[in-house]
Amino acid sequence: MSRITIPIGPQHPxxxxxxxxxxxxxxxxxxxxxxxxxxxxxxxxxxxxxxxxVQNVHVVERVCGICSHVHTTAYCQGVEALxxxxxxxxxxxxxxxxxxxxxxxxxxxxxxxxxxHIGFTTIFMYAxxxxxxxxxxxxxxxxxxxAHAVNVIGGVRIDIDPEYAxxxxxxxDDLERQIEVFLGVILHERTFQVRTHGIGRLTAEQVxxxxxxxxxxxxxxIDVDMRRDAPYAAYDQLDxxxxxxxxxxxxxxxxxxxxxxxxxxxxxxxxxxxxxxGPLAVRAPRRVPPGEVVxxxxxxxxxxxxxxxxxxxxxxxRVKVRTPTLPALAALSEQLQDINIADVPTVLAGVDLCxxxxxx
Amino acid sequence: xxxxxVLEALHEHFPTDPLEPRIVPVDETIVTLxxxxxxxxxxxxxxxxxxxxxxxxTGIDTGDEIELLYHFWDGQGLTLRTSLPRENSHxxxxxxxxxxxxxxxxxxxxxxxxxxxxxxTPDRFLLPDDWEGEPPLRRGxxxxxxxxxxxxxxxxxxxxxxxxxxxxx
Numbered sequence: 001m002s003r004i005t006i007p008i009g010p011q012h013p014x015x016x017x018x019x020x021x022x023x024x025x026x027x028x029x030x031x032x033x034x035x036x037x038x039x040x041x042x043x044x045x046x047x048x049x050x051x052x053x054v055q056n057v058h059v060v061e062r063v064c065g066i067c068s069h070v071h072t073t074a075y076c077q078g079v080e081a082l083x084x085x086x087x088x089x090x091x092x093x094x095x096x097x098x099x100x101x102x103x104x105x106x107x108x109x110x111x112x113x114x115x116x117h118i119g120f121t122t123i124f125m126y127a128x129x130x131x132x133x134x135x136x137x138x139x140x141x142x143x144x145x146x147a148h149a150v151n152v153i154g155g156v157r158i159d160i161d162p163e164y165a166x167x168x169x170x171x172x173d174d175l176e177r178q179i180e181v182f183l184g185v186i187l188h189e190r191t192f193q194v195r196t197h198g199i200g201r202l203t204a205e206q207v208x209x210x211x212x213x214x215x216x217x218x219x220x221x222i223d224v225d226m227r228r229d230a231p232y233a234a235y236d237q238l239d240x241x242x243x244x245x246x247x248x249x250x251x252x253x254x255x256x257x258x259x260x261x262x263x264x265x266x267x268x269x270x271x272x273x274x275x276x277x278g279p280l281a282v283r284a285p286r287r288v289p290p291g292e293v294v295x296x297x298x299x300x301x302x303x304x305x306x307x308x309x310x311x312x313x314x315x316x317x318r319v320k321v322r323t324p325t326l327p328a329l330a331a332l333s334e335q336l337q338d339i340n341i342a343d344v345p346t347v348l349a350g351v352d353l354c355x356x357x358x359x360x
Numbered sequence: 361x362x363x364x365x366v367l368e369a370l371h372e373h374f375p376t377d378p379l380e381p382r383i384v385p386v387d388e389t390i391v392t393l394x395x396x397x398x399x400x401x402x403x404x405x406x407x408x409x410x411x412x413x414x415x416x417x418t419g420i421d422t423g424d425e426i427e428l429l430y431h432f433w434d435g436q437g438l439t440l441r442t443s444l445p446r447e448n449s450h451x452x453x454x455x456x457x458x459x460x461x462x463x464x465x466x467x468x469x470x471x472x473x474x475x476x477x478x479x480x481t482p483d484r485f486l487l488p489d490d491w492e493g494e495p496p497l498r499r500g501x502x503x504x505x506x507x508x509x510x511x512x513x514x515x516x517x518x519x520x521x522x523x524x525x526x527x528x529x
Contacts, residue, residue: 038486045471046496081385211414211460229435230387294388294437296415305415305431322416322431322464330463359486 001026006341010039014345016113017355021348025341033336035329040359048319053079053153053288056316061147063321064357066106069098070299072151074306075319077232078295079153082288082310089234089276091155096234097271098138098150099297100264104175105134106300107257107264110352111182114254117345118195123185130178133171140164155281165272172265179261186254196251200335200347203248210331213324214302216351219256220248226298237274238267250350257352286314299324301352323357361409361434363389373404388437390429395442398430399452402440406457411438414454417464419472421446421499426472430454450475471497 004025010018018039024032044063048056060075061068073095080087108131115123135145142148142158150156186192202212207220217224225242227235243259245252288310295306302324311317328351335347367381370391378392393401405411411434418429426449430440444451453476454461465476466485473495487496494501 036484038484038488041486041488043496077386208412209459211412211458232386291384292390293385294431294439295386296433296437303415303433307416307418307429307431309420318418318420320416320418326463327460330460 003031008344014117015348017353019353019355021344023336023341023344028340028342030336030339030341030344033333035332037329037355038359040356042360044360045319045321048316050315052286052314053316054286056319057151057153058149060319060321061149063360064299064323064354065146066109066354067102067299067301067304067357068147069102069150070297070304071321072149073099073233074295074297074299074304075308076151076153077297078293078306078308079288080284081293081295082291082308083153083284085154085282085284087155088279088282090278091280092234093237093271093275094156094158094160094280095151096238097160097268098141098148099233100267100271101134101138103264103300104261104268105131105138106352107261108134108179110257110349111254114196114250114346114349115192117349118192120189120191120195123182123192126178127182130175133175137168137171152281152284154284155279157281159280160272160275165275169269169272172269176262176265179258179265183255183258183262186251186258192254193251195343195346196254196350197247197249199250199339199343200253200350201247201249202331202335206331206334207248210334211327212302212331213327214299215253215256215260216328216331217302218243219245219252221246224303226296226303230296232295232297234271238270240267250346253350253352287312288314288316301325301328301354301357321360323354323360325352325354325358328353329358361411361436361438363436363438366405366409366411366438367391369404369408370401374401386437388431388439390439390441392441395444395451398428398440398442399454399457402430402454402457405432405438409434412458414458414461414464417461417468419468419474419497421472421497423499426474428468428474444474449473450477452476453478455479471495473498 006023006025008021009015010020020036022034023030047059057072060071063071108127112124112127139145142150150158202220204221207217207222223244228242240263243256245256290310290312292309297304305322307320308316309318374397377394377397380392382390411432413433415431415433420427425443426446428442432438465479468474469476470485470487
């Protein structure tokens with residue numbers, strides 16, 4: 001059978017962000033794929049070296065447009081470790097609260113994108129409508145829907161009063177009911193099943209070979225979660241389950257992410273109920289003593305790594321960012337091998353790629 | 361992963377290497393190796409400790425040398441550090457041991473001009489196809505805005521030409 005090369009991207013209606021994919025197809029089957037990224041490369045790692053630590057908090061926030069808060073969390077806790085600062089517990093709780101709200105928002109956004117790709121527009125509309133509940137809460141808390149600017153070096157910038165905490169808790173009940181509806185659809189709706197079962201499968205061995213992290217790894221049976229395995233912020237105070245599935249396909253990833261959203265809601269409730277009193281931030285000096293730090297967080301897409309080196313000045317000598325999408329992209333060719341052309345968007349959506357993150 | 365056992369094994373296998381284990385926040389052990397021993401060390405870590413999760417490879421130009429940091433993780437962090445000369449810097453690829461290292465190596469190679477011998481696809485990764493400048497994370501490489509002639513209060517043609525998609529001067 002003759003081979004046809006299909007270029008997808010960098011600009012393409014099926015892609016939300018620029019990415020270039022060259023697919024070689026024999027009939028309807030993909031036999032080869034090549035990937036090229038870098039269309040959203042902004043040279044951020046170089047920019048970090050030319051800004052001081054305080055300015056960098058705002059640059060770091062712009063690495064990703066979806067999980068902006070976890071980036072500042074990883075960066076700030078790294079700088080705080082270099083400075084030897086003791087962050088007040090209330091600040092850690094508020095940081096964690098935002099991290100979990102962000103995870104719910106990211107997972108619901110992803111569910112919508114996936115549903116749209118498989119032609120299930122109803123769920124797309126519902127998921128994005130209900131995501132607004134979380135976005136509204138985050139906007140009321142911080143003033144921003146996407147870029148929250150909550151973290152500062154030494155603590156947080158926002159506070160929450162008990163009355164407002166009650167109003168959040170009331171809205172969580174609505175949201176949880178909606179997520180239950182989504183879970184029902186994922187488990188029982190035939191359209192959803194046939195488009196996601198067995199698609200984009202990664203075995204546990206493949207996940208380990210490509211160092212894939214986060215929900216994609218957990219959907220393939222790799223039980224790893226930085227929140228439990230290397231607790232940061234207030235995660236050691238929380239009681240939560242790490243969701244693991246074994247099928248390794250897009251369906252399993254949907255289950256993992258949706259159930260994680262429910263788990264995150266529980267964690268937000270715990271945080272709001274047990275919020276300790278006290279100051280919100282400690283003063284941080286502008287100059288950071290020489291040293292280095294490796295700071296790891298669990299972003300909505302998995303393990304996020306920041307390496308920061310200080311030379312004693314007010315600017316970092318090096319900030320290295322490894323976002324969870326990069327290893328996921330490395331494993332993409334395995335998932336595209338031998339699938340139907342019609343399943344390509346599902347596979348691309350299934351890994352929850354964030355190209356801006358990967359390109360930096 | 362038990363870091364003490366790992367350090368013991370590294371001492372045993374590479375007695376002449378500096379190692380100098382240091383613990384840095386947040387729970388990361390940094391071990392220094394000579395460049396030619398990184399690959400055997402990784403092989404040993406995989407075989408004896410099943411340590412296969414490579415989180416990242418950081419490359420740093422310190423001004424005197426190029427430092428490479430291989431960040432591993434299994435319950436806690438382990439970083440293998442090695443230094444390459446700035447001129448003609450190259451080392452051996454890890455991708456046959458850890459396929460996930462492919463993208464990390466391509467990024468380091470592009471940003472710092474470190475060659476990974478044996479890497480099958482060392483082509484452009486993050487930088488534009490028409491990029492003709494120096495590797496951007498090397499010391500002394502000017503930023504695009506610094507190459508513009510802003511001293512006389514005028515924006516040079518270089519900046520405009522980039523927007524037209526022509527090759528950078």
